[in-house]
Amino acid sequence: MEKLRVGIIMGGLSSEKEVSLNSGRNVYDNMDKDRYEPIPLFMDERGRFWILPWQLVSQNTTVDIVENLEKKARHIPYDDLSREIDFAFIALHGKYGDDGCIQGLLELLRIPYTGSGVLASALGMDKHMQQQILSAAGVATPRSVLIVEEEWRKDSAAAAKGLIKNFGIPLVTKPSREGSSIGVTIVRDSSMLEEAVESALVWDRSVLAEEFLEGTEFSCIVLEEDGLPRVLGVTEIHPQSAFYTYDDKYMPGRCSKFTPPKTIPPAVVERIRREVLKAYSALGFRSYGRIDGFVLNDGRVLVTDPNSSSGMAPSSFFFEQAAEAEMLPSMIISELIEISRTIHGRKKGPL
Ligand SMILES: Nc1ncnc2c1ncn2[C@@H]1O[C@H](COP(=O)(O)OP(=O)(O)OP(=O)(O)O)[C@@H](O)[C@H]1O
Ligand SMILES: [Mg+2]
Known part of the structure; x- marks a missing residue:
């Protein structure tokens, strides 16, 4: 049987391109190669796609990759993308990556992809607009x-x-x-x-x-199962810095994360799960998402940062919560691909 050709899109135009490279290569390493043919697809700063030889995926920075593109990679014009891949695993983060832009392009090219559609991705990126929608849905957000x-x-x-x-x-x-x-x-x-x-x-x-919120931070991955979103896990976060900074997020050993939560009481964890699912549905997220929030010192649960995608480095919430749910990285990657294919198979117009 022909394997599904999965283009893993990484790099991109945003301030998070290095984070994306880390996500993309980890997804590449862990994809089930008996089932799928992973194709590393680098997006450069002009938004152009390049198929990378696997050796280039291990480069340290996107700058190192860019230096090698002309010599070692193959440029793929947008029109040709659907001849090269059957499915897109979006490992981009930030502007043009998880804000509806790439999703719109993939819709026009008729390529199914992981994550939410155009509108929900745009909402996942826009902190002002998402707060309006969450408030209307009765989900508490910061003032x-x-x-x-x-x-x-x-x-x-x-x-x-x-x-x-x-x-x-x-x-x-x-x-x-x-x-x-x-x-x-x-x-x-x-x-x-x-x-x-x-x-x-x-x-x-x-x-x-x-x-300014005072309390304990949490993060939840939501994954759809048979069309129904479920919370994969709840992780309690104890940043090392005064707040959960870029370094805390990505430097090894910087911050402590507890899955399941260490100090948040079980009844509050249940409330977190309910609020997170409400937020996921209100924003129209599909296939998966990562929803962050705070348990305030007075016990209230606030959703502060619903994201339509998640970092996918080895110690990301995505893989940490998958592990807690007894899923290997390869298993959750396969599951996300299959969930997304089913969703795209049933859509009417763009997702
Ligand atoms: N209202 C707030 N009160 C206290 N701390 C906050 C508040 N908003 C944000 N922070 C701190 O700043 C961090 C980053 O904020 P936020 O989650 O909004 O940003 P982000 O850049 O979208 O993050 P992510 O990479 O998780 O998508 C939070 O994890 C938290 O530590
Ligand atoms: Mg965010």
């Missing part, structure tokens, strides 16, 4: 205000004063659409607020200011 660049520039000092009056100190600023904690600041001194907003505006033209 926040959207700061639009043009408005901010008119009188940033007055705007900053207003934010401090609204939220007090500390407060949190973050780009509307980013990931991996990029551009996030916990503002602990009012004189730092303007700089914090500016550092978030580097990444997007709007920024969220949020109330």
Whole structure:
């Protein structure tokens, strides 16, 4: 029997391209090769696809890969992609990767793919829009205000004063659409607020200011089974830094994660599971997702960061929670591919 040719898309145009390379090569290494033919598909900074020889997948950075593309890789124009792969495993993160852009392209090319469709992916990326939808669905989210660049520039000092009056100190600023904690600041001194907003505006033209949450962070992978989403596991996170930073997320040994949770009581874990499923459905996520939140010190459960995709490095929540559910990396990768194929087989128009 012909094996399904699975293009693993990695790299891309976002600030998270190195994280994506790590995800992509780990998915490549762990894909069941008796069942699938994995094809490493690198997306460069101009959005072009290249099929990489497997040797290039082990390069340290996307820059190292880019240097070798012309010599060692094969450029695949968009039109030709459906002749090269039968299915796309999206291991991209961030803008153009899990925000609906690549999903739209794959829809036009008639290539089924992992993860959510165009709208749900866009919502998974946009922290302001997702909060509107979650609130309407009765899922608790942090109190926040959207700061639009043009408005901010008119009188940033007055705007900053207003934010401090609204939220007090500390407060949190973050780009509307980013990931991996990029551009996030916990503002602990009012004189730092303007700089914090500016550092978030580097990444997007709007920024969220949020109330500062005190409590315990959690992350849940949701996976669909026969069309029904289920929470794979709940992981409690104890960052080493003052918050869960880029380094805490990706540097070996930086932060402690507990699956199942170590200090969150079972009844609260049940509430987390319910809220996470509500959030998943409200945003229209499909096949899988990763939903993060806080258990506040007063016991309330808040959803802070629903993501339509997940990091896929060896120690990511995705593989950690799969292991807790007795699934090897190869097993959950296969399951995600098959779930996604079924979903795409049943869709009416774009997912
Ligand atoms: N309102 C808040 N109060 C306290 N800490 C916060 C708040 N918002 C974010 N943080 C901290 O910043 C981290 C990153 O924020 P957030 O999850 O919104 O960003 P992200 O870049 O989308 O992350 P991911 O890579 O998980 O998608 C959180 O894990 C948490 O530690
Ligand atoms: Mg996120």
